[in-house]
Amino acid sequence: MAEPDQRLFFLLQQAAHRLRVAADRRCLAAAGITSAQLGALFAVGEGGSTQRELAERLGQRESAVTAMVARLVEAGLVDKGPHPREHRAVVLRLTRAGEEALARVAPVVEEFNARLLAVLGEAGFRHTVEGVGRLARSEW
Helix, strand or coil: CCCCCCCHHHHHHHHHHHHHHHHHHHHHHHHCCCHHHHHHHHHHCCCCECHHHHHHHHCCCHHHHHHHHHHHHHCCCEEEEECCCCCCCEEEEECHHHHHHHHHHHHHHHHHHHHHHHHHHHHHHHHHHHHHHHHHHCCC
């Protein structure tokens, strides 16, 4: 029996890069947004968010999220409003344009997941979702 490939970290990086490039190309064509912006819009669309909460959901530093939020606000996809309890915080919400961008990119996401399912097979897809989800939630 062949020894399992010990280059898992490299393979994950390589796969993530290829998938991100392909997803960015498709998301930009469909809605004028990148896959990173799509993730932010999904997170904000779940009932609004502060920048700190968004950073936590995306697993990024607040400084990186601040720059992304500025671009999303400038593009008219997200707006900032007063926080109901914290006077220094703002709440991010999708604008109508942000909601429309998510609607335009939904078929791209479905197509992407269908392609992943075709490549991995049903059991492989399910195991990959579970495994990558555990990796994403684990502490490093």
